Amino acid sequence: MYVAVKGGEAAIANAHKLLGDRRRGNRDLPSITLDQLVGQLSLAVDRVMAEASLYAPHLAALAVKQARGDMIEAIFLLRAYRTTLPRFGASRPVETGEMVAERRVSATFKDLPGGQVLGPTFDYTHRLLDPELAGDGEVEAALLSETDGEPLMRVTDILAHEDIIESSRGAGGDTPLPEEPSGDLTREPLEFPMQRDQRLQALARGDEGFLLSLGYSTQRGYGRTHPFVGEIRMGEVEVELDVPELGFAVSLGTIKVTECQMVTQFAGSAKAPPQFTRGYGLVFGQSERKAMSMALVDRALRADEFGEDRLAPAQDEEFVISHSDNVQATGFVEHLKLPHYVDFQAELDLVRRMRGEFEAREAASLETDNASREAAE
Amino acid sequence: MTHSAQASASQAPSSQSAVSMSAACVEGGFSDPVMEAQVAFRALMDATARPGSLCDLPGSLAPPAPLPEGLGAVALTLCDPDTPVWLAPAYDTPEVRGWLAFHCACPLVTEPAESVFAFAPAGADCPPLTAFNSGTQEYPDRSTTLVLAVEALEGGAPLNLEGPGIRSRETLAAAGLPEGFVAQRAENRALFPRGSDLLLVAGLRGCALPRTTRVTAASTGTSTDEGAE
Amino acid sequence: MTGQAQDIAGGMAAYNFAYLDEQTKRMIRRAILKGIAIPAYQVPFASREMPMPYGWGTGGVQVTASIIGRDDTLKVIDQGADDTTNAVSIRAFFQKVADVAVTTRTREASVIQTRHRIPEEPLTVSQVLVYQVPIPEPLRFLEPRETETRKMHALEEYGLMHVKLYEDIARHGHIATTYAYPVLVDDRYVMDPSPTPKFDNPKMDMCPALQLFGAGREKRIYAIPPYTRVVSLDFEDHPFEVQRFEEPCALCAARDVYLDEVILDDKGGRMFVCSDTDHCEERRAAGNRGHLAAEEAYATTEAAQ
Structure with a gap:
């Protein structure tokens, strides 16, 4: 059925044509390839994968290109694609202890088995713009230390040996064991209070900037947790899927993740011996800032488990989780530009009416004043 | 962007584990799962929105006996791995289990109160309405929908229906309703907003009695659940 | 296309009829049925990411996608108009993914998706009105916490709402709510009618059409069955009244319309x-x-x- 629609349709089509034109930019220059984006803007690609909850570097690169570099738009594009994908099952929990780590640092011990591995980090770079990078100069090959391929011992495991840190199940013991199914907030309706597994899922796909600010706020006293970076590690982990028909797990390949374990305070109680507590962050790709922020916020949100007063924004589960999703946030903030003239008309009418009543009252009281003054004279 | 029915057809659950995959299990689904599920759902939605009105369910399916085809159509339309299903003993056969496992992949539960959907023939085999899950005061939606096979939806003793979805009063004359049905409904209504919801099915015709519908015997003309109001 | 571009295009899944996969539709359909069975109760559902932004009608789109079929004729309005850009965009979406017939004529439509208005033409028993809802919780602006508002609904504890409306009267001489004006449905649940002007509230009462409400970002679906009592909250000394326009429509001379x-x-x-x-x-x-x-x-x- 053909329906003639005035204006709107053509305007939208033209706007999108202009968007395409501006996205392509100068036609004399070659179009950016996805391989270039994956290779040279890899941290942007990583962020899109992390907050879209889909590990697919080339699709994430496509999203970045389509979004003209707008990260939240790219995350949105990849999420909207993710939601249409069939689900085959849940993988086994990735074993970050077995990670082939490209980077591993600890702030709690000077040295430890496996050592400090700096890896490809911005840390200690002097933030001076490098004119060399404006061109396409030769780049030296990196020197890599020879690793024996042995997995690096986790700092939290070292503390756990001594029994001075809580178990990874959490004080409440409500973090699911590896063999227990964990929640999935993309498939189940959200319900407060949440379990820690769902909360961590929400944080893992939450907005990096929002979590950064919340994490920062805990350091400045709004829900202080006395954090130490027990360890940050980044590298490849294997993803395995149990196949019931086969009776064993099949490797699906490896993904790059960044993990942060914060070692945080806990004074203990009459019943529980004094021990350190944990905040946990795990993010797709290389994103230390996000993993650290997530770990800080995870710990802050566990206030109830440790009998801490929930006073600061970062400790408020409903506040944090309801507002951490940037795709939701941007949609609702930006929807204010949609027409609202029907509602505005209703408000306009009421304000005009109240204004009329106000002016009538003013005029009436002025008249009374004048009348009483005249009577007094 | 294209649209195709293949995406969902290929989603037919593959949990073939313990169930022996006889032809009866694999066959007898909707011939066009996407469009027929839509037609069936719209019929059920309209029926739920207008309690007492009769709807037609699509009939291209053939569940194994003794599961009536109308109940099979409801199962194919609404049940999946997220909906625990309770089967009345009369329907609980390996063939029916196998068919549901293949087409819906729904978990089967032994307690009526644990089910999201329950399938039963009207009669002694069906527990009273209050035996099913009536949800909680905070989450009254987490309740059972009972799908009950009756002899016919017309020609029985008339019942008066009132409540949301009904302009003033509707009459339902289903044949073969359980003993004490009016009293059971009153008990269920008294739980509101909690309560179980009911779909009556005869052949490929259906009729919904959501928890809001007040049911009274037409002959006496008095409401038996006035005390519940 | 380059080899890589072909690989990516070939690896991408084709979309199902009406975009949503069947399991998602079933989940939403079950929520709709429970919503109808418990009028105005907000059923939580696992809202999906849609290819349009949250806040732009994703809830309404998910509801429409779950109910729409080949025999339907769809009308989409925003602010009452068929040609506002977001209405055009949503209508085009359904033409693309469901190949559905569309119309601008209210009386020809079997499914009407709306943002902020109820059509002036009285709806019929064979129509479904799908509302796009930004904030489904009528108590949200009085109590931001879901854990608290859920309790208030469970206990039918709506005193706070009446206090708020009465404070308006005390301060302004009027109930200062002009749109999204709260209603009591079937004498049980207080409901947000979505940001329609309160002018439209009386149309919801005993409406012959089924009314479905979808809030995608907030993950809630609710419903008003046909012929259900919908009462706008008010006070004996300040009865509910709708906006009256002093002049008729400058084009068609209609009175008693918005x-x-x-x-x-x-x-x-x-x-x-x-x-x-x-x-x-x-x-x-x-x-x-x-x-x-x-x-x-x-x-x-x-x-x-």
Whole structure:
């Protein structure tokens, strides 16, 4: 059925044509390839994968290109694609202890088995713009230390040996064991209070900037947790899927993740011996800032488990989780530009009416004043 | 962007584990799962929105006996791995289990109160309405929908229906309703907003009695659940 | 296409009829049935990411996608109009993914998705009205916590809402809520009718059509069955009343309809025209003429839109 629609349709089509034109930019220059984006803007690609909850570097690169570099738009594009994908099952929990780590640092011990591995980090770079990078100069090959391929011992495991840190199940013991199914907030309706597994899922796909600010706020006293970076590690982990028909797990390949374990305070109680507590962050790709922020916020949100007063924004589960999703946030903030003239008309009418009543009252009281003054004279 | 029915057809659950995959299990689904599920759902939605009105369910399916085809159509339309299903003993056969496992992949539960959907023939085999899950005061939606096979939806003793979805009063004359049905409904209504919801099915015709519908015997003309109001 | 581009395009899944996969539709369909069974109770559902932004109608789109079939005729309005950009975009989406017939005629539509208005033409028993809802919780602006508002609904504890409305009267002499005006449905749940002007509230009461509400970002679905009592909250000394316009539609001369104010110049010149574009066109086609219904007035409104 053909329906003639005035204006709107053509305007939208033209706007999108202009968007395409501006996205392509100068036609004399070659179009950016996805391989270039994956290779040279890899941290942007990583962020899109992390907050879209889909590990697919080339699709994430496509999203970045389509979004003209707008990260939240790219995350949105990849999420909207993710939601249409069939689900085959849940993988086994990735074993970050077995990670082939490209980077591993600890702030709690000077040295430890496996050592400090700096890896490809911005840390200690002097933030001076490098004119060399404006061109396409030769780049030296990196020197890599020879690793024996042995997995690096986790700092939290070292503390756990001594029994001075809580178990990874959490004080409440409500973090699911590896063999227990964990929640999935993309498939189940959200319900407060949440379990820690769902909360961590929400944080893992939450907005990096929002979590950064919340994490920062805990350091400045709004829900202080006395954090130490027990360890940050980044590298490849294997993803395995149990196949019931086969009776064993099949490797699906490896993904790059960044993990942060914060070692945080806990004074203990009459019943529980004094021990350190944990905040946990795990993010797709290389994103230390996000993993650290997530770990800080995870710990802050566990206030109830440790009998801490929930006073600061970062400790408020409903506040944090309801507002951490940037795709939701941007949609609702930006929807204010949609027409609202029907509602505005209703408000306009009421304000005009109240204004009329106000002016009538003013005029009436002025008249009374004048009348009483005249009577007094 | 294209649209195709293949995406969902290929989603037919593959949990073939313990169930022996006889032809009866694999066959007898909707011939066009996407469009027929839509037609069936719209019929059920309209029926739920207008309690007492009769709807037609699509009939291209053939569940194994003794599961009536109308109940099979409801199962194919609404049940999946997220909906625990309770089967009345009369329907609980390996063939029916196998068919549901293949087409819906729904978990089967032994307690009526644990089910999201329950399938039963009207009669002694069906527990009273209050035996099913009536949800909680905070989450009254987490309740059972009972799908009950009756002899016919017309020609029985008339019942008066009132409540949301009904302009003033509707009459339902289903044949073969359980003993004490009016009293059971009153008990269920008294739980509101909690309560179980009911779909009556005869052949490929259906009729919904959501928890809001007040049911009274037409002959006496008095409401038996006035005390519940 | 390059080899890589072909690989990516080939690896991407084809979309199902009406975009959503069947399991998602079943989940939403179950929520809709429970919503109808418990009028105005907000059923939580696992809202999906849609290919349009949250806040732009994803809840309504998911509801429509779950109910729509080949025999349906769809109308989409925003602010009462079929040609507002977001309405155009949503209508085009369903034409693309469900190949569905569309119309701008209210009476020809079997499913009407709306943002902020209820059509002027009375709806019928064979129609479904799907509302796009931004904030489904009527108590949200009084109590931001879901854990608290859920309790209040469970206990039917709506005193706070009445206090708020009464405070308005004390401060302004009026209930200062002009849209998203709360209603009591079937004498049990207080409900947010979505940001429709309160002018439209009476149309919800005993409406012959099924009314479905979808809030995608907030992950809630709720419903008003046909012929259900919907009462706008008020007080004996301050009864609920709707906005009245002093002048009729400048184009079709309709009275007792909701009007948009159209600014004509920067010297206070303005006209009022029907917000419901279909209603206005039908009236003009039937020969009704407003005081500005001359050709130049048409030109002015077209330009203003």
